[in-house]
Amino acid sequence: MTLKDLTKPWAAFNYGFLDESAKRELRRKMLKAVAVPGYQVPYASREVPMARGWGTGGLQATLTLLKPTSVVKVIDQGADDSVNAVSIRKFFARVGGAVETEDTQKATIIQSRHRIPEEKLREDQILVLQVPDPEPLRAVQPDMSIAREMHGDADYGQLWLVLYEQLVKSGRIIQGSSYPSMVNGRYVISPSPIPRWDVKKLHQADHLTILSAGREKRIYAVPPYTNVEPLVFDDVPYRVEDHQDKTCYRSNVTGFFMNELPQDDGSSRHELSDSHFGVKQIRRNEGEAVEIAKTWYNNGRMD
Structure with missing residues (x-):
């Protein structure tokens, strides 16, 4: 063979x-x-x-x-x-x-x-x-x-x-x-x-x-x-990550899931975890006509 x-x-x-x-x-x-x-x-x-x-x-x-x-x-x-x-x-x-x-x-x-x-x-x-x-x-x-x-x-x-x-x-x-x-x-x-x-x-x-x-x-x-x-108890409501007050340093958007970026001085910055959603927000801030669909969350809370 x-x-x-x-x-x-x-x-x-x-x-x-x-x-x-x-x-x-x-x-x-x-x-x-x-x-x-x-x-x-x-x-x-x-x-x-x-x-x-x-x-x-x-x-x-x-x-x-x-x-x-x-x-x-x-x-x-x-x-x-x-x-x-x-x-x-x-x-x-x-x-x-x-x-x-x-x-x-x-x-x-x-x-x-x-x-x-x-x-x-x-x-x-x-x-x-x-x-x-x-x-x-x-x-x-x-x-x-x-x-x-x-x-x-x-x-x-x-x-x-x-x-x-x-x-x-x-x-x-x-x-x-x-x-x-x-x-x-x-x-x-x-x-x-x-x-x-x-x-x-x-x-x-x-x-x-x-x-x-x-x-x-x-x-x-x-x-x-x-x-x-x-799975939650009746008297203990389900809680999501508390990102309501976090602002993306790149797009200046608040109320969505963020990544924490530690800085050399011990502080932290945050950026949108959904990268292309952040790109859309940046392009809109720069005056482009960008279509952004309705989101699951509004100001850190589920609609």
Whole structure:
């Protein structure tokens, strides 16, 4: 036997990089995830030209949804211009002929790591969230077979206990990103490592959200107009990050999620986490006619 016998003849890659069998499976699993909101559907995660843990789940979901008319935006912790975001966006353009954009309103598919855009999404847009750890019960139940049974029984008492312990020890719930949330009154999900600020954007949203974990081989969804309720006690309201009084030093905009930038003198400056939303604001301040869609928050509060 020779090396030539073990190799296949050269052929161009399939449209959207993934083979048709992989895309058919992912489409079926997405449909099941939409039909049972919040339920983690297992799938055979394929190899893609990216290391596990760097967004392979989101990459596979987007490649499955891709078509020649797609307009794709990729976000990496709010930024459109990071190395990871730019590389993934150019990959979609190369393997699927998709149009690249940084404008939330122009995109038909938005793949994101750790953030949901500040501008509201429409019914004709799909949000794909990269998920490193889809299991909200992992911290209280490391045995995944038992965790699956707990989901089946809607047994989330241990999660409530964790939140109660945080209240007792710290006087407030200190859970930051990946805040456990009930979807459609049935399944508790880990809504990706998005901040608490973004969790409320999933509730009764106009758009479809697909959450995909390539390393863990799980996919789940939040369909449009579905209830997403963070786990909170009746007498302890849900609190988002207190950014109401923070002002972006570049765009002079107040009342949105900010990145803190430590300075050499020990002080801090803040800038909008949603980078292209900040660019739009700067261009508007300079007198350009820029269209900015309605936002989820107004002066630091959900409308």
